[in-house]
Every structure is written in structure tokens, then in C-alpha cells.
Amino acid sequence: MRVNANSRTCAVSSLCVYRAPSVFSQDEDGHVVVLDHSPGEDVQDEVRRAARGCPTRSIEVVESDATGS
């Protein structure tokens, strides 16, 4: 799994940070920052929920079977 986020469209809702604090954080303006672009399996479900729940669709999740991650 690869995770990216678009801080320009982020609405500073903090939802993703609550869902997966090891993967998402916020900069000084509150915009999303990705801490871990290749999160482990233990948090991948939460990352998918965060992406689905983002009100501005600012989180991109690319599933990758090739790497197994």
C-alpha cells in the first residue's frame, strides 16, 4: 500500500489523524501530512477508512500486491 495526501485540498478536519495517527499528522496550519507512505498491515484498514471518510477526498490509497505491503 502507498499513501499520499493533498494538503492543498485538505479541509483541516483532522479525521484522518484521529483514525490513523501513526500515518497522518498535520502541519502548523492544520493541513494533512503523511508520516508513513507505506504503512504496515496493522493500520491499513484504518488508512482505507480514513481515505473513504475524508470529506474532500484528499487521501489517495494505492493498493499494491507487487510489494506485499
Ligand code: SF4
Ligand atoms: S480527513 Fe481529509 S480533510 Fe480531514 S485532515 Fe485528513 S486529509 Fe484533511
